[in-house]
Amino acid sequence: MSYTTDLGLYIDGSWRTGEGRDCHNVINPATGETLAALPLATAVDLDEALAATAKGFAHWRTVDVNARAAILRKVADHIRERADVIAVLLTTEQGKPLAEARTEVLSCAAQFDYFAEEAKRSYGRVLVRPTGQRALVLKQPVGPVAAFSPWNFPVNLMCKKMAAALAAGCSIIAKPPEETPASTSAIMQCVIDGGVPG
Template structure:
């Protein structure tokens, strides 16, 4: 059966999808055939500036979001990844070249990562350390700020999910840059996160 590469390639910035509009493009190729699957819009300097500003705004909002609400978004993202796993796996196989069964396994592992991080968000424990002079030192774990996530082509959805889910669980905002070779599958993971209700930014 022949499958079509059905991916809407776009940049996700501050809660909206952007494509075209005079941006340079990168051709996404099927490594098995050399066929051009799609054209990926490339971020401009202005896009990056906007993403940085949005992530700073988003960080202030997301770090103040209750851990149970953060966990609910991550659980919803996991459910959407499971629901859309066949589509994501198909894109992954077409643009990366791994067998479809392996692509399905990789995609479903992403859902498990989001579920794990959702629960770990509730267990960000601090500690109190007693010092020799009877003093106490208190350690608090807090989100540090916007996180940059760069991921390679070989396990694109798995590696992106591990970085993004963990950062979101701890209350950080994220700027994720997937590999140009595998943008469709990673964009679909981002759509799951967006559709799960992550705030803009």
């Protein structure tokens, strides 16, 4: 399998490619070979992403928890179906042994499965305070969140943050590391294909 050179930014329902943006070279750490050029987000891209995330939050927070859970399970299914391909991308751009990369990718599917079930358990509690008063604890989505993923476990840590936020009803801006864009973009495509609104 060859490394994808079609890298982009996913903003407001569409992939954005170079189009005059500055680029970062993605390097294969085993060979030093340049694999692809990753377009870097501009200030305009960030403004559009923030606006899209705010718009997405208004919709996603109203999606029934059972529907949210079903979507997250579909994302997990897509990740499992594409695990071998995503693992090769991860190994190529990050240098992790293929078996470890595949384990990391499969852990992403497990994260989405776990949080699909947790989405249905977002109930609150009533606490009795020492003064005899009662305090009501409600769990509600707080708004758009930002998630940053490091280079060493790029897909696993991105999925952990994305799955939790989406399960809670929050929209999210996910910023993967520049060193590993193809594997994280492949995960993002699983999220899109699973039905999470862009």
